[in-house]
Amino acid sequence: MHEPIYDAVIIGGGPAGLNAALMLGRARKNAVVLDEGRPRNAVTREAHGFLTRDGIAPGELRRIAKEQISRYPGITFMEDTAQWVTGADGNFQITTSQGVILHCKKLLFTVGMKDRPLNIPGLTEVYGKSAFVCPYCDGWELRDEPWVILSNGADAMHFIPLIAGWTDRFTLCTNGPDGLTEAEREDLRRHGVPLYDTPIRSIESEEGIVQQVLLEDGTAIACRAIFFRPDLRIGSDLPQTLGCEVTEAGTVVVDEFGRTSVPGVYSAGDAVTMRHQAIAAASSGAMAAAALNNELNLDAWRNHG
Missing domain, CATH: 3.50.50.60 (FAD/NAD(P)-binding domain)
Structure with a gap:
């Protein structure tokens, strides 16, 4: 039995990844959101500056997002970590820490940032x-x-x-x-x-x-x-391992549509900028997902014309 080939795998389930999933679900695409369930903002009690959700607990924001995304049958959530990525545009393979193998046409990294250890006692x-x-x-x-x-x-x-x-x-x-x-x-x-x-x-x-x-x-x-000012590192080294260009600060280099230097690979959210705002990350994820979807539609059009 052949493994299913998803239209996209979204690696990272914060605001960028969730808004990307919403866009792809509404575009009738099949996508997996792969997330380890340990968001950086879990230490905070409230998230602010997010229109209609000012003061919401970060976990509650994610709960509501997943509830709304669940209306779209093409989206699947997996609590797991991407360990390795191989392949190329149109045929990527992701191996997770739990040994699951996922195949997809496009990749979207929304891996955010992680704090390095805080070196001041207290x-x-x-x-x-x-x-x-x-x-x-x-x-x-x-x-x-x-x-x-x-x-x-x-x-x-x-x-x-x-x-x-x-x-x-x-x-x-x-x-x-x-x-x-x-x-x-x-x-x-x-x-x-x-x-x-x-x-x-x-x-x-x-x-x-x-x-x-x-x-x-x-x-x-x-x-x-x-x-x-925190000392941050990107949430995963997989974009760089796959060949994506990164800056000296460690962020993934993307164009205005979230495309990286590797064909078929997109990135969005805190992974691509030093301006970290939940609402900006969500917007970034939405725009990258729209561009990714447009590319999928164009590929399908060309291949079946």
Whole structure:
């Protein structure tokens, strides 16, 4: 008995992958959404900035999405991990960690990003509860509260004017050499921004809510929120293994339609950009799925004309 050949396999089941599945289901395509069930935003209690779903729990957003997608019989969900991909456009083969082999015509990587280990003691305990990476996602709930910004160099000088729109009570901790010019330090002094370059000993919290940042010299900085830039890696190395071009930052290079440098392979969502917003990822997945579907239809037209 021959294995079925799906129109597409979507590797990754976050907002990008789910919206792609919705588009392909409505386009009458047969596709599998392959996802390990461990999303990066599982640490957060609420997702924000997603129209009609502001404040929803990330798991609930996925539940509703799957419920709505289930109306379309062509879409199948598998909780598994893609371990290996071989083949070429029109005939890809995916082997999963559970030994399942899937055959498909097109591939769509929506693998997102994963956090590398957080190297500051106590940061893991507050991440997603009172330590965040995006003020657009979580700044409103912490407006006017005292924040500590963990950053340095050019990243810090980019971030600080941005977050000043949510609170004017913040301190910059660089956890070592600040990487700033004297002109930048003077700019911080002029705006009354405290700067500490002493390494951080620990972040002290109660039930996930940060109380203070303790430096190695004993300085304690009271705060109710921490914002920091995470150290991220792409959620899977399969795109690169397959030959897709990637940037120095590790994101997959795609054109405006989500096409990678490998024929028949698409990518969308956080895997292709450093601008991480759930609603933007969903939009990216929808557009890539539409382009993938158009290519499938054109292939069928040419082959049966």
